[in-house]
Structures are given as C-alpha cells and as structure tokens.
Amino acid sequence: MFTAVATAVDEPLAFTEREVPEPGQGEVLVKIIACGVCHTDLDLLQGHWPIARFPVVPGHEITGVVAAAGPGVSWPEVGTSVGAQFLGDSCRRCDHCVRGEQILCPRKRITGIVMDGGYAEYAVLKADFVTPLPQGLDPVAAAPLMCAGLTAFNGLRQGGITATSRVAVIGAGGVGSLAIRYAVAMGARVAVIGRSDRGEAAAREMGAERFIATQDSDPAEALKAWDGGANLIFNAAPSTSAAAAAFTGLAPDGTLVLVGYGPEPLTLPTRPMALNRLHAMINPSGSPHDMRDTLAFSAAHDILPEFTSIGLRDANAALAAMARGHAGKRSVITFG
Known part of the structure; x- marks a missing residue:
C-alpha cells in the first residue's frame, strides 16, 4: 500500500510502499477513502509533540470502510463506513474511561502521533475508537469533521x-x-x-x-x-x-x-x-460519544466543511502552505 511516513522532526514526509497490515485483537483494518490534513500533522513535523513515535504515519481525520476485523471483533462489521479521530486508544480502566471521557485518560494514545494514522491506503485502528458514519454523509467531505468538526x-x-x-x-x-x-x-x-x-x-x-x-x-x-x-x-x-x-x-x-x-x-x-x-x-478534541454526536448533528443540519481534494503526494505541499499561513480551504487527501 502507498504510504506517507513522518521520519523525524523538520523532515518532509517520505513516501513508500508497505504491506497491507493485518488487524490484531480488538482491531479493524480500514480501507481509507479520505484523510484530512490537520494543523496537528504540521505540529508533529515541527517537533511540538514530544510524545511522538517516529517513524509514524500521520493523519487522524480518517474516513473509510472496514475491510477486515481482528480476533474478538464483532462490531463494526466488515463493509461498514466509519471514521477515526485524534483519540486512538485509551486504558479503558481509569475513572475517565469508565465515565465515557476517554479523551481525559492519562494513558490515551493519539492517532497519527504514536499510532499509525491515515496518510496511507489502509490503517489498523482500534474497533472501539472508530465511529460509523451516518447514512448519506459524504465520506470525503466528512473527513475534517473527525477533528475540526x-x-x-x-x-x-x-x-x-x-x-x-x-x-x-x-x-x-x-x-x-x-x-x-x-x-x-x-x-x-x-x-x-x-x-x-x-x-x-x-x-x-x-x-x-x-x-x-x-x-x-x-x-x-x-x-x-x-x-x-x-x-x-x-x-x-x-x-x-x-x-x-x-x-x-x-x-x-x-x-x-x-x-x-x-x-x-x-x-x-x-x-x-x-x-x-x-x-x-x-478543550481537547473529544471522546467517542462526542464524535457520534458531532457526526449526527452535522448530518441533521447539513454542516460540512469546504475543502480541496488532493493526492497523497501533495501532502508535503499542503503542509508547507499551512506553515506559511496560506492553506486556504482545508486539504483532504483522497484515495481512488
């Protein structure tokens, strides 16, 4: 699969081919349709995330379709249109997690920072942290809703x-x-x-x-x-x-x-x-229940962002424009 990788601070994204990964326990393999380019991705490359794990595949405004499910996963089913967000995993045991506020978990893991994200044709994601897209919601236009929204x-x-x-x-x-x-x-x-x-x-x-x-x-x-x-x-x-x-x-x-x-x-x-x-x-992003509410409200009120569709190889140029303050409409990487 074609992939963009952040290799180090102050280095441009490197492009490479990788094997399609297999989902493990509690994970799903998502065939990515779109991934928004967020300022957090630029922060990663500029060294503003000391917890970052390099090399890492950036991107946390992800939409796609579940292509395979790992052991122990019965939901979401293969073929479900889903989105994935900034929050990629949590401990599931602390007071914040059991109250449904996983975004406050002290051991939370962040997609595209410490876990491989959406600048690739496929991503392995935690099944509990992907969100089904409301019926009829355009997955490309919806990608920025996963973080900006x-x-x-x-x-x-x-x-x-x-x-x-x-x-x-x-x-x-x-x-x-x-x-x-x-x-x-x-x-x-x-x-x-x-x-x-x-x-x-x-x-x-x-x-x-x-x-x-x-x-x-x-x-x-x-x-x-x-x-x-x-x-x-x-x-x-x-x-x-x-x-x-x-x-x-x-x-x-x-x-x-x-x-x-x-x-x-x-x-x-x-x-x-x-x-x-x-x-x-x-306020930091949100938890899975906040993501569901955001998508439902956006669909009900027909609120979608303005965006420009780009290819994965255009990601470095989009990030450079963002760094100069000349980004214009939000860029969304699309995969044909």
Whole structure:
C-alpha cells in the first residue's frame, strides 16, 4: 500500500510502499477513502509533540470502510463506513474511561502521533475508537469533521452553549467556520472577531449577526456593547493573545474556550474574573460519544466543511502552505 511516513522532526514526509497490515485483537483494518490534513500533522513535523513515535504515519481525520476485523471483533462489521479521530486508544480502566471521557485518560494514545494514522491506503485502528458514519454523509467531505468538526462542536458544548447564548468566534478558518455554523444551528446568536473586515461577508453568510475587526475596534469593548457581552468566546485562532484581548468582553458567568492558542502564556485579569465569575478553559478534541454526536448533528443540519481534494503526494505541499499561513480551504487527501 502507498504510504506517507513522518521520519523525524523538520523532515518532509517520505513516501513508500508497505504491506497491507493485518488487524490484531480488538482491531479493524480500514480501507481509507479520505484523510484530512490537520494543523496537528504540521505540529508533529515541527517537533511540538514530544510524545511522538517516529517513524509514524500521520493523519487522524480518517474516513473509510472496514475491510477486515481482528480476533474478538464483532462490531463494526466488515463493509461498514466509519471514521477515526485524534483519540486512538485509551486504558479503558481509569475513572475517565469508565465515565465515557476517554479523551481525559492519562494513558490515551493519539492517532497519527504514536499510532499509525491515515496518510496511507489502509490503517489498523482500534474497533472501539472508530465511529460509523451516518447514512448519506459524504465520506470525503466528512473527513475534517473527525477533528475540526469534533473540536468545534465539543468545544461549544463544553463551554456551555445554549439556545440563548451570545457566542463570539475568534478566527473563521477551518475550525472557526464550523463553530459559527454549529452555534447558529444550535440557536445561538453569533459574532465573529477577525483582524480585518475582509471576512465579514463570509461570516454573515454563515449566520453571524455581528463582525468585529480588531484593526478598527477593541474586541472586548465591542463585545460589551453587544447586549452586555458574550456568554461564550470560542478562540479558534492560533493566537493566545487574541483570546486574552477579547476576554473582558464576556458577560458575567461567561466562558472563554480555547481550541487554538500560540506559544505565549495566557495572561488574564483576575479582578474582572473574580467580580464576574468568568471562566477559561482549553478543550481537547473529544471522546467517542462526542464524535457520534458531532457526526449526527452535522448530518441533521447539513454542516460540512469546504475543502480541496488532493493526492497523497501533495501532502508535503499542503503542509508547507499551512506553515506559511496560506492553506486556504482545508486539504483532504483522497484515495481512488
């Protein structure tokens, strides 16, 4: 099978042919249809994952079809369309696992970082950590939902979104644009914060009622003028400072959720936090039950990301463009 392999930090992906692997106990062999190119894949190559196991096949936004099942696996059946996510395995015994929050397991294993992922024609995956795709959901368009979609959907839920929430989304890229559409579909009012007004038309088309350009106004003050502030600020931008700048635009009891952040520490004003019971959290991806809910909600509301289909040999170019900040639409590797 044709495969892309991350061999070391600061090295481009190497392409090679490998034997199709066989699934072991509790595993399934998935014939891959598509794999999204995620910023986490770039982080792997840039050395931001000290737990990484090299060589490793990157990719955790995986969709495909179960081609074979290993010993002890009766579900999902061969022929089932499935997706696989960032979370590839867990200990199954700790308090977090038995409560269904495997993403918090201290011994979790990450697809494409310590386990071979989806930059290949086939992948062996843990049967308990693949998710059947809802009927009729396009597997190529659905690939980014396995991480970008899950991150946006679950981040909003963990932040306490309700149908009466005012939600401010910072950054309208791959994750941010999905967060906008999910929040609107959940009944919330949405404002989008960007550096310039260049993205205003697209934000309003997705359902945002307000657009705040930080080059023209202070984001916190602009949010405070929005009926007293945002109940939830969702930072999808790769900038910690952007989140901090908007933080005091929260309404009392409001929550800042970071799914994007930079290398700088998060510094927040303690007095406004104390006086208004403000909250801040970083939300990591999600557990298998969150993945099911994300896919079901996306299918029910016809929420799919915009993407560009590429071949596996184009992966290095897509990652390089991402590193330069010129990625455009989300790239999805497809296998014919």
